[in-house]
Amino acid sequence: MRHPFLIVCILTALCLKSFGQQRDSTIQKRQYTTRSIGESAPPKIDGDLEEGVWDLVEWTGDFIEFTPDTGTSPTEQTLMKILYDDKNLYVAFKCFQEDPKTIERRLGRRDTFPGDWVEINIDSYNDDRTAFSFTASSSSVKSDEFVSNNEEFDSSWNPIWFLGTKIVEDGWTAEIRIPLSQLRFSKAQDQIWGLQATRRYFNNEERSVWQPVDANPPGWVSEFGELQGLIGLIPQKQLEIQPYMLSQLDTYEAQEGNPFRDGSDSRFAGGLDAKIGITNDLTLDLTINPDFGQVDADPGAIALDGFEIFFQERRPFFVENKNVFDFGLGGGPDNLFFSRRIGRTPQGFTTENSALGEYADVPNFTTILGAAKFSGKTANGWSVGLLESVTAKEFAEIRLDNRPEILNGLPLMGTERREIVEPLTNYLVGRVQKDFNDRNSYVGGIFTATNRKLEENLDFLHKDAYSGGLDFRHNWKNRTYYVEGIVAFSKVFGDEEAISQTQRSITHLFQREDASHVSVDTTRTSLSGTGGRFEIGKSGGGNWRYNFGGYWKSPELELNDIGFLRQADDIRQYASLRRVFNQPTSWFRQANFQVELSSAFDFQGNYNRIQYELNGFINFTNNYLIDFGAAHKPRIFTNTFLRGGPRWRYNEENYWYAFLGTDLRKKLSVIAGTVNSQATQNNFSFYNYEFRLNYQPINALSISLSTEYSQSPNRTQYVSEQNFGGQSRYILGAIDQETLSTTLRINYNLNPNLSLQYYGQPFIFKADFSDFNYVVNSTAFDLEERVRWYGDDQIRFNNGIYEIDEDRNGVVDYSFGDPDFAFVQFRSNLVLRWEYIPGSEIFLVWSQGITGNGNVDDSFGAIINDQLLNQKANNTFLIKATYRFNL
Structure with a gap:
C-alpha cells in the first residue's frame, strides 16, 4: 500500500508546484464583424x-x-x-x-x-x-x-x-x-x-x-x-412536428402446436415526435408511441461473471442531447441515468406449464406510451434538463398447444389467460447546472425517480426508487488546472421480498460469508446508499497532463431502476501522468505516453487490487499509427467471483496490447492488433486478435469488415454452489472459452440524401469445461492451496449430470448440470434511407436474425454451417415514413 501513497504524494507536489505557474500563451482572440x-x-x-x-x-x-x-x-x-x-x-x-x-x-x-x-x-x-x-x-x-x-x-x-x-x-x-x-x-x-x-x-x-x-x-x-x-436579432422559437407511419411484416419458421408462432405476424403503427421551443433557450421534445425499428441490433456478447452487460443507447429520442443528463460515478458506465431502462425487457415471469402443453407469448420490450424531454441553456448560465416517460403495463398471453390430438387430452380450465410481466411505470430525471466565475466554474445537481404501480406477482420489484446528486467543476489559470467532484445518493423502497432480493443480487451480495460489515436483513423495506468522485489535475498548457482522484460506491447504493451500477461496496484510487508530443518530427506527427496507477478497497477495509499501467500512441509521418500498452497487477481480489461466497484471490497478472494501423485516408486501410494476458500458475489467460479493414473503391461505396477472435482459458471458472455436510461447496472448473465475431458494414450513397446500408454480424461463443475442482481456501496465495481437484473416483458424468462422491463412500453427495454450452447468433440489417426533404425521411428495412445453441465439440466451421447457414432466419420487413412540419 505504500507505493500508491508515494505516487499520489509525488503527483500532488507536481500539482502544487504547477498551480503557481502562469500558462504561457500569447494567442489573441480574433474578431469577425x-x-x-x-x-x-x-x-x-x-x-x-x-x-x-x-x-x-x-x-x-x-x-x-x-x-x-x-x-x-x-x-x-x-x-x-x-x-x-x-x-x-x-x-x-x-x-x-x-x-x-x-x-x-x-x-x-x-x-x-x-x-x-x-x-x-x-x-x-x-x-x-x-x-x-x-x-x-x-x-x-x-x-x-x-x-x-x-x-x-x-x-x-x-x-x-x-x-x-x-x-x-x-x-x-x-x-x-x-x-x-x-x-x-x-x-x-x-x-x-x-x-x-x-x-x-x-x-x-x-x-x-x-x-x-x-x-x-x-x-x-x-x-x-x-x-x-x-x-437586433430576435430569438426564434422552434416548433417542429414529425409524425410517422409504419408497416411491418415478420416471418419466421412456424412451430408446430404453438399458437403464437404460426409463421408470420404483421402490424401497422403510427406515432409522433415534436420539438417545441418554450423559449428560444429551452426546448420541449415529445414522443408518442415511438418506434425504433431501424436501429441496429446490439452486438453479440456473453458474460460468465454474472454481471449485466452494458450496451450503448441507440434510440434517437434518447441519444439526442443525452449528455445533458449524464451523471457518471466513475469506473466505467456507472451512471445515475441509463436511458435503456425505459422500455426495457419485461422483468416478470409467467406460470406457463409446458408439461400441460402451454405456450407463452411475452413481449420483447415494454411499450413506451410517451416521453417528454425539456432541455436547454439560458442566457444567464443555467443548463436545464427534465425527462419524463411512462411505460405501459405489459401482459404475457398463455395458450394451449393448438394441435387437435393434444387438445383432446388436456384440461380446459384456464387454457387462455393473460399474466402481467411489467407494471405501469413512471420515470423522471431532472438535471440542472449553473455557470459562474466568468464561466470558469459550475455547480449542478440531478434527481431521478422511478415509480411503479405494482400488482399481482410483481412484488419482487422496487415500488419506488430515487437517486440524486450534486456535482461541481472549477478551472483556473486559463483553464489549465481543474478540480471536480460529485456526491450522489440512492433510496429504494419495496416489500421484504424485493429488498431481500436486492441485498442478495450480484451488485451487492450482502450474504457474503466473510463480510462483517454487511448482512441480509429480510425484514427491511428500503435501502439507502451513497457514491461520489473527486479529481484534481492539469488539463492544458505545456506538454504534461496529470490527474489523481478517487471514487466510492457504498454497499447499499442501488441505481439499476433507472441508472446503471455494476458493483457497490467499492472504493477506488487512481493517478495518471501523461506526456504529449504535438510538434511533429522527422518520424512522427503526434505521440503521447502515459503511466497510471489504481488501487481498490471495499468498505470492510479489504485491500483488493493494485494495478500499474503504461500506454502510448504514435502517429507516424506516413499516417500509420501504433497504439500499445502493458500492465502489471500484483494483487487481485474480488468479492463477487463466488456469487455470495467468500472473497476470492486471483493469481498475479501481466498483460500487454499492441495495435498497428495503416493510413486511414487510403482507399484500403487496415488496423490489426492483439491483447494478451497471463496469470501466474496458468490460473487464467486471455488471447485476443482483431483485424479491421476499411475499403472505399469509389466515392459512393465504402466497406468495413471487423473480425475478432479470442481464447480465454481459465483453471478456476465458477460453475455452481452446492451443499455438502451443511456447508456451501463452491465448484469451479477449467474452461476452454472461445469467441468469434465478424461485423460487416457496406454503405452505398447515391447522393448525400439517399443511401443503402447493410450491417451483418455473426457471433459464436463456446465454453468447454473440464478438470472440476472446489474451493478450500479462497484467499490462499498458491493456487494449489486455493482449490482441490476432484479425483477420478469422486466425479462421474451421468446423462448430462455430474455426480460427486466427495467423501468416497459410494453415495452421491451432490450433483450439478453439465455447464458446457455454445451460443450462436446472427444479426443483419439492410436499410434504404431517403431524406426526401430536410428532416423528413423514408426507411425501407429488411432485418434478419438467427439465435440458437451449437455443439461445443464442433469446430467454428461446423457451427457456422449447421447453426447459421442451414437454419431458417427470422425476417422483418418494415416501411417507415416521417414528415417534419416546421411551423
Whole structure:
C-alpha cells in the first residue's frame, strides 16, 4: 500500500508546484464583424459565391495549422464570410486547392465527415462551454454536432440546415444557411458569439483553424474567437412536428402446436415526435408511441461473471442531447441515468406449464406510451434538463398447444389467460447546472425517480426508487488546472421480498460469508446508499497532463431502476501522468505516453487490487499509427467471483496490447492488433486478435469488415454452489472459452440524401469445461492451496449430470448440470434511407436474425454451417415514413 501513497504524494507536489505557474500563451482572440443583408435578396444556397449580397462583408482568412504542426502556415489557405437576416445565418467558405482534381469528394451518410471538409462552430450562448457545429464536405455531405462541457462532441443532434458546394478552378466552395431557430441565443440587442472555423485538408491529413489554438488546449469552446456585428436579432422559437407511419411484416419458421408462432405476424403503427421551443433557450421534445425499428441490433456478447452487460443507447429520442443528463460515478458506465431502462425487457415471469402443453407469448420490450424531454441553456448560465416517460403495463398471453390430438387430452380450465410481466411505470430525471466565475466554474445537481404501480406477482420489484446528486467543476489559470467532484445518493423502497432480493443480487451480495460489515436483513423495506468522485489535475498548457482522484460506491447504493451500477461496496484510487508530443518530427506527427496507477478497497477495509499501467500512441509521418500498452497487477481480489461466497484471490497478472494501423485516408486501410494476458500458475489467460479493414473503391461505396477472435482459458471458472455436510461447496472448473465475431458494414450513397446500408454480424461463443475442482481456501496465495481437484473416483458424468462422491463412500453427495454450452447468433440489417426533404425521411428495412445453441465439440466451421447457414432466419420487413412540419 505504500507505493500508491508515494505516487499520489509525488503527483500532488507536481500539482502544487504547477498551480503557481502562469500558462504561457500569447494567442489573441480574433474578431469577425458580420452584418445584416437588410433589404438585399438572400443568397441561393448552391455553392456559387458570385451573388452581390456577399459583397456586403469582407473575407476573413489567415487560417493557421492546428495539426499536425501547430502554429504554422497551412498547405492551402481558406476564406470565410458570414451574413445574417431575421431568420437565418449565412456562411460562405472558399477553400483554395492548387489542383482541384486532388479534392477528395467521398460520399457518406450524414455525420460521417468524409473526404475534404470545412466546419463552423458557433458558441451562441457565449458561455465558453457549449457550441453548435456544422460541417460541410466537398461532396455536400452534412455533419452536425452539439458541443458540451467545452470539448464533448455529440453527433446525435440533427438540426435542419442547408448546404451547397461547388468545385471551382482554384479549389472548392461551400455555402451554408442555418435557420436561427436551430440555434439558442439571448435577447440582447447587440450580441457577441464565440466563433471557430476548421478545415480538413485531406491530402496531408491536416487541420487548420481560423482562431489559432495552442497545441494542447485545455478545451475547445473556451478557445474560440468572436463573431461581432449581430444587432437586433430576435430569438426564434422552434416548433417542429414529425409524425410517422409504419408497416411491418415478420416471418419466421412456424412451430408446430404453438399458437403464437404460426409463421408470420404483421402490424401497422403510427406515432409522433415534436420539438417545441418554450423559449428560444429551452426546448420541449415529445414522443408518442415511438418506434425504433431501424436501429441496429446490439452486438453479440456473453458474460460468465454474472454481471449485466452494458450496451450503448441507440434510440434517437434518447441519444439526442443525452449528455445533458449524464451523471457518471466513475469506473466505467456507472451512471445515475441509463436511458435503456425505459422500455426495457419485461422483468416478470409467467406460470406457463409446458408439461400441460402451454405456450407463452411475452413481449420483447415494454411499450413506451410517451416521453417528454425539456432541455436547454439560458442566457444567464443555467443548463436545464427534465425527462419524463411512462411505460405501459405489459401482459404475457398463455395458450394451449393448438394441435387437435393434444387438445383432446388436456384440461380446459384456464387454457387462455393473460399474466402481467411489467407494471405501469413512471420515470423522471431532472438535471440542472449553473455557470459562474466568468464561466470558469459550475455547480449542478440531478434527481431521478422511478415509480411503479405494482400488482399481482410483481412484488419482487422496487415500488419506488430515487437517486440524486450534486456535482461541481472549477478551472483556473486559463483553464489549465481543474478540480471536480460529485456526491450522489440512492433510496429504494419495496416489500421484504424485493429488498431481500436486492441485498442478495450480484451488485451487492450482502450474504457474503466473510463480510462483517454487511448482512441480509429480510425484514427491511428500503435501502439507502451513497457514491461520489473527486479529481484534481492539469488539463492544458505545456506538454504534461496529470490527474489523481478517487471514487466510492457504498454497499447499499442501488441505481439499476433507472441508472446503471455494476458493483457497490467499492472504493477506488487512481493517478495518471501523461506526456504529449504535438510538434511533429522527422518520424512522427503526434505521440503521447502515459503511466497510471489504481488501487481498490471495499468498505470492510479489504485491500483488493493494485494495478500499474503504461500506454502510448504514435502517429507516424506516413499516417500509420501504433497504439500499445502493458500492465502489471500484483494483487487481485474480488468479492463477487463466488456469487455470495467468500472473497476470492486471483493469481498475479501481466498483460500487454499492441495495435498497428495503416493510413486511414487510403482507399484500403487496415488496423490489426492483439491483447494478451497471463496469470501466474496458468490460473487464467486471455488471447485476443482483431483485424479491421476499411475499403472505399469509389466515392459512393465504402466497406468495413471487423473480425475478432479470442481464447480465454481459465483453471478456476465458477460453475455452481452446492451443499455438502451443511456447508456451501463452491465448484469451479477449467474452461476452454472461445469467441468469434465478424461485423460487416457496406454503405452505398447515391447522393448525400439517399443511401443503402447493410450491417451483418455473426457471433459464436463456446465454453468447454473440464478438470472440476472446489474451493478450500479462497484467499490462499498458491493456487494449489486455493482449490482441490476432484479425483477420478469422486466425479462421474451421468446423462448430462455430474455426480460427486466427495467423501468416497459410494453415495452421491451432490450433483450439478453439465455447464458446457455454445451460443450462436446472427444479426443483419439492410436499410434504404431517403431524406426526401430536410428532416423528413423514408426507411425501407429488411432485418434478419438467427439465435440458437451449437455443439461445443464442433469446430467454428461446423457451427457456422449447421447453426447459421442451414437454419431458417427470422425476417422483418418494415416501411417507415416521417414528415417534419416546421411551423
